Amino acid sequence: MKQQLVKSESFFLDRFGITPREVEHTIGQVLGGAVDYADLYFEYRILDSVSLEEGMVKHASKNVIQGVGVRAVAQEKTGYAFSHDISLENLQLAAGTARYIADRPSQDTAVGIDGFKRPDRDLYPIQTPVTEVGLPEKIALLNQIDIIGRQYDPRIKHVMASLASQYKVILVATSQGLVIGDIQPLTRLNVTCIAEERGNRQTGMCGGGGRVEFSFFYDRDRYRYYTIEAARRAILNLSAEEAPAGMMTVVLGPGWPGILLHEAIGHGLEGDFNRKEVSAFTGRIGQKVASELCTIVDDGTLPFRRGSLNIDDEGTPTSRTVLIEKGILRGYLQDRLNARLMNMPLTGNGRRESFAHAPMPRMTNTFMMAGGSTPEEIIRSVKSGLYAVAFGGGQVNITSGKFVFSASEAYRIEEGRLTSPVKGATLIGNGPDILTRVSMVGSDLKLDEGIGTCGKDGQTVPVGVGLPTIRIDGITVGGTQ
Amino acid sequence: MTQVDELAQALLKKAKARGATEGDIMIVEGDSFSVRVRLGQIDKLEHAQEHQLGIRLFFGKRSAVTSTSDLSPASLDRLIEDTCTLAQSTAEDRVSGLPVVEHCVKSVPDLDLWDSQSPSLSMDEKIELAKRVESVALNYDPRITNSEGGSFDHYAARILYANSHAVMGQYQTSGFSISVVPVATENGSMQRDYWYSHRRKYSQLDAVEKVGQIAAMRTVRRLGAKKVKTQTAPVAFEPLMAARLLAHLTAALSGYAVYKGASFLAGKLGTQVASPQVTIVDDGTLTGGLGSRPFDGEGIITRRTPVIECGILKSYLLDTYSGRKLGMGSTGNAARSVGDSPTVSPNNFYMAPGPWSPAQIIQSVKSGLYVTELIGFGVNLATGDFSQGASGLWIERGEFSYPVEEITIAGNLTQMFSDIEMIGNDLELHRKVSAPTLKISRMTIAGE
Secondary structure, eight states: OOSSOOOHHHHHHHHHTOOHHHHHHHHHHHOBTTBOEEEEEEEEEEEEEEEEETTEEEEEEEEEEEEEEEEEEETTEEEEEEESSOSHHHHHHHHHHHGGGSSSOOOOOOOOOOOEEOOSOOSOOOSSOGGGSOHHHHHHHHHHHHHHHHHHOTTEEEEEEEEEEEEEEEEEEETTSOEEEEEEEEEEEEEEEEEEETTEEEEEEEEEEESOOGGGGTGGGHHHHHHHHHHHHHHHHHTOBOOOEEEEEEEEOSSGGGHHHIIIIIGGGBHHHHHTTOSTTTTOTTSBOSOTTOOEEEETTSTTOTTOOSBOTTSOBOOEEEEEETTEEOOOBOOHHHHHHHTOOOOSOEEOSSTTSOOEEOOSEEEEOOOSBOHHHHHHTOSEEEEEEEEEEEEEOTTTOEEEEEEEEEEEEETTEEEEEEOOEEEEEEHHHHGGGEEEEBSOOEEOOSOEEEEETTEEEEEEEEEOOEEEEEEEEEOOO | OHHHHHHHHHHHHHHHHTTOSEEEEEEEEEEEEEEEEETTEEEEEEEEEEEEEEEEEEETTEEEEEEESOOSHHHHHHHHHHHHHHHHHSOOOTTOSOOOGGGBOSSOOOOOOSOTTOOOOOHHHHHHHHHHHHHHHHTSOTTEEEEEEEEEEEEEEEEEEEETTTEEEEEEEEEEEEEEEEEEEETTEEEEOOEEEEESSGGGSOOHHHHHHHHHHHHHTTTTOBOOOSEEEEEEEOHHHHHHHHHHHHHHHBHHHHHTTOSTTTTOTTSBOSOTTOOEEEETTOTTOTTOOSBOTTSBBOOEEEEEETTEEOOOBOOHHHHHHTTOOOOSOEEOOTTSOOEEOOSEEEEOOOSBOHHHHHHTOSEEEEEEEEESOOEETTTTEEEEEEEEEEEETTEEEEEEEEEEEEEEHHHHHHTEEEEBSOOOOOSSEEOOOEEEEEEEEEOO
16 A cells, blocks of 8 residues: 555556446446435455553554445435445345345446546545554554653553554445545554552543544654553542532533533434434424533534544535534534435535445534633632543433433532542433533633544444533532442 | 365465464354334345454464455465564563463364254345334334334354364354334433344244333333432342443453453452352353354353352453463453454353342332443443443332433442342343343432
């Protein structure tokens, strides 16, 4: 792959000896009868990973995955078939399965393709993908992290670090004559530290990345920041007290705590759940679902971000979609199938984990716009509550609207001041009303470091979140005290 | 598959010629089918054919793993090259290496994991099963107004393992499942729940009527759920949720978490870690079990391992590497995704049943929670701290009183397993990790 920059449009045809004529013919084979839309999704992906523990880079791996998915759509029905073997024979076999959802035979005529398109922009113009960087350079980075982590404090007993990178080439060909490709690099560096003191063991984690080059981790000493953060959190947790239990005022710090938005409203605003009327947000466009301080967008066009894409996995350019404007619900996130059935605009959110999956509406980078308060005045305004700055994962039941997210670094607020650190605890709320309780929004909007992965219906995709400091007047905190 | 074992041997030979001292190969081939029907119409129909080859090579005590789904000769040659290059750059790790040949599989036992009698269902018959399970659920109660669909899934896979000690084994597995996710509405608020049946063999699947009715019953009983006050109270877990608690235990029992000091069970072997009523077993040899396999991800024959006996921790879950780090032998729990180094996962992992019927357990609770859903992560394996979102039914004077939601339950896994007060007699081994109904004497419930 090192040779000259690969062009995704010629990559598959050259590599597998499939002609544009055969692509046209395969799509034609899927169409007909009830089938009114079809597409092919070719994918070639290199995944590599290096990891360190006990001061050693014990593991290095490289995985090559390739395949093609064939999709047929007939109104709300989807037929999907895929194969690891990219050959004309398998394409035709898959086409036959995918169109099983149609009740009548295929028209079996070729669909005209207008020629290959490339995305209008490149949000991640990189010279050397991280998958092409030599193993010795990666090992050197992980070894430095190990030293920094151990030097931070003698109570840090274990440092674990991993660097995972992928280089993904895709090509989408649709029955509407669109053939478009993209090359999508992605990398992520994770650091975990374990601290131990008199039998008390605590972990701390931090990491970051994006659609970036290897030098990203050295810019602004990011690798050092991740390491020191992981070590600091592990040490801090050694002295954390039991977390409180019950409903209370909570201040969320900026950045990754934006996972609140992802769980509380993001999933509930995905088009498929609303078309099927199984979301707690069904039919609520135009209604007030948040305090007027809240404007929330999903934006897949931010350069170099983990959640960004030039085009989604159906070939639609990504965009910036306003979900909530000053508290009013404005829009849903759509893929082709759901946008068409709901008669709403495409938003470039049709994503899939790989060729082995049919696309669905998914988030990209989801965040709340900055407000007017300073973080200090927000904390000062709280008599008694919780300040949570770091989180692990979250989950939502989109039908009941109940969602959770779990704090991993939090402090009590007493009389407007941060006091003792408390242990991790899960926060639980109701998506359609939690944002109505946002009473202050900070001026310090921050996006996360680039570590988010979202799971839905068995598919995972990389995403981003962001948040300014906000105050929520009442959410249930699941501690033990 | 004969070509595949020749391929594996040829690749290992090539690697040896390039200087590799030992190595192993895993090849997985799969075929899967899935159909989801929603409101009587096909929603999504999927068919997949998969194959992947993974290779791990050692140069003395250095190693690397690679995989590909491109099985062309040129691609496989490049794979060997890449693996050799990677392996020679990693650190020397004195305990690394293949298992000793004596522990590896010699003849592959037949654990009845593949449905050789499976009827060749037509596409229409498969779709009909999905339609029927959904229709049973939709017709169960007028408040079931919608559905996320009824599904039928089927998969078949072949797994081959070969290593440079001339060890070679292969087996076939299959699985069938039917499931449904009904949605119920009352007074403008919605609830969903689900139920499923998953078995190795088609003939063992529960009837669609049973699956559809349970799913609908579970969904309707959530309607009108409310929060409760923050308090400490007894908490009972239905078997599915009790199994979730056990799944956290499997992660803490993993030899990797233990030797890194990232598990609250590190250093606890031979000590009391649960109530004396608790006995937990990992068994890879159960006939037809969903967690059964004749050999693990590094070719070691699986076995039955008592993990906790009468509350005393008897064994961790180990593969060769994590076992050597702890000075112990593998327990046959190596998990191996084709492109990764082995890790540890349970085989069939279950808590032995106790004397109480689920009804007796409910009756024993004056005022407390019966958990039917847990959401979120909220478990710290290094400390055992536990805090998760929950919903379920409130028990008053020994009877289900009303549904509850938007609450959390919190505690510490060490304390929770010690506080197990009653164990149900309703263990069913139809999952990889399974448990009977459980009652924990006291946990913190956060709500209003």
